[in-house]
Amino acid sequence: MNLTKPATLADIGRAVGVSAMSASAVLNGSKTSTRISAETRNRILEEAARLRYRPNAAARALNRRKMNTLGLAGIVDSGELNAYFLEILNGVLEAAGRFNQNITVFTLHDWNVDSGRLADFCDGRIDGLILVAPVIAKPQPELFPAHTPFVSLHSNHAIPGVINIESDEEKGAQDIVQHLLQQGHTDILHLAGPAGMLGTRRRLAGFKKALAAAKPRKLVARSIEGGFSSEDAASALRTWMRDNQGATLPTALFCANDASALGCMEVLSQAGLRVPHDISIAGFDDTIAARTSVPQLTTIRQPLRQMGGKAVELIVNREQNPRPESDNIVFPTQTMFRASVAQPPKKPIPVPDLR
């Protein structure tokens, strides 16, 4: 394969018989571009086309101190991007296209271990960095180099100087539990996220608020710690079912997120129970998983794509508008009514024996 070198402004200048600056003025639209004679201008354009000239990105970045590239950093768990990250990535890519930005994805494995790497990314290869669900208990300033703007999504802790984007999770949780109550459910199990996480606390708070607001009637409501992954949720539910062998099965499950809801669906399906006929399930997030599951998942939509797009927008517009509207931007949530929630079964069902 013939790896010829790409043409430079100097090459074009030489071919046309002008300086590289003239070529620059014509091709890369600096202020002087209009002051080049039409004649020269055309010859430069022709030659550039002939040589397939493309301005070198590194050279330009060095000069302008701008790469037109934003970084997106998030956790890759068990070698796999999760559906939540994917939604955000979709929104980020879409907005990046609109703003003419490239997106470089940085994968981390553990915020405790890897938060020190963030600063390494700020070496001129990106103009800003978007943190997806960072968990940085002690956000020391040296982790966030001052010359690079950061924006976070669902940050677990406030980071000084970093705008955070989130959604009203508590309200969302409250809404969906209210929906379950309206459907007639009287025995709801909340499969919560990992203890100590902000999202876990907020969903739990919404769960409790909805119950408190319910008309006084015989309600059973409890929550157990599950996790944000299918596996963690499945194993938490299995454990709970073993421990509650023969007791009455809840009529509905409110899960920490879509992934955990699907993990539970799998466990229930293996136990011979049908969703929503025997038991209703609600998730949280409205990721692609909620839309492709069978039955489709009733869930709380966080507008993750818009939130990702907003992150891009904030960084890109930072120059014109360095003072953001707020340091914590909250998006509304929305209940997505789908097939996984129905009315409770007429008769109570016992917790099945897991073979």
Place this chain on the structure above:
Amino acid sequence: MNLTKPATLADIGRAVGVSAMSASAVLNGSKTSTRISAETRNRILEEAARLRYRPNAAARALNRRKMNTLGLAGIVDSGELNAYFLEILNGVLEAAGRFNQNITVFTLHDWNVDSGRLADFCDGRIDGLILVAPVIAKPQPELFPAHTPFVSLHSNHAIPGVINIESDEEKGAQDIVQHLLQQGHTDILHLAGPAGMLGTRRRLAGFKKALAAAKPRKLVARSIEGGFSSEDAASALRTWMRDNQGATLPTALFCANDASALGCMEVLSQAGLRVPHDISIAGFDDTIAARTSVPQLTTIRQPLRQMGGKAVELIVNREQNPRPESDNIVFPTQTMFRASVAQPPKKPIPVPDLR
């Protein structure tokens, strides 16, 4: 926010009282690095740490003509990366980590329209470009600048000078249809991909081979054009069911990929049919969707992550080994036996009325 400028080698040199080159030698490990006195060396290291020096990526890239970044270009359909792309992205990111490469994602919407953009990405911002399932009927050389190495995954057409990575799709299709036959299925409907696509033809060929190899017995087998998306498959199946109202329902569906299998599952579920009790379904790819669906999908695994990793490896090792082992690398497939395929129902079931 205080956007101070990052420290440069010159800053360090000035502070220590040596030249920027000495700092370069010590910090960025050029050949001469060992020849700096221990004393100077230490003072440079200390100062660099104090100033949080980080070599500027753009400057280094300009000098070395290497960005340590690879591009990944693929289609974003209806604003959404699909699960297939996601698997590859996971493999690419993993391998990129191993080889110390960054990954920039470029989203295209239509190969016909956007293939011209590929060359624009080759402006020094990436050192190589991975094409995901390109469909470029006339792969003219000017689309692929000679100074940038390209690798494709599942290319629909051979591209001169571009190594392609694929899997043995025909064999995979043959295997899974054989599995259906072994389970006792005698009426199999193949919901094929879009007409004219290489992957569609290969799966169809495998389907036919398996049928031909089956012991002669009463078999019904047919195929209809569906598509690679849930929506297209669902609508194709709905149409087929309307057209075949009251006829005998196939006992098994072999779908073009996992996404289309899930689309079909949704249609069947809405029609009150249960998988696999009433009808079996098999997919293709083994994406995350196959593992999170309920029931989990029996499917053909294409090792998409390894394939993505291989693409990275080929580009990174290109310098040492510019002549690749082959210009078309074929990975083996594997049948994933899961819950969506079982034995056919005892009695034939009629094609249901879609309300």
Place this chain on the structure above:
DNA sequence: CTGAAAGCGCTTACAG
């Protein structure tokens, strides 16, 4: 052991 020079490809003042 260390530094002055030149260059990567582009751009931005500044002269003419």
Place this chain on the structure above:
DNA sequence: CTGAAAGCGCTTACAG
């Protein structure tokens, strides 16, 4: 209207 100069931050020969 056009070009010579200087600089972005780094690296690679080449001198001393």
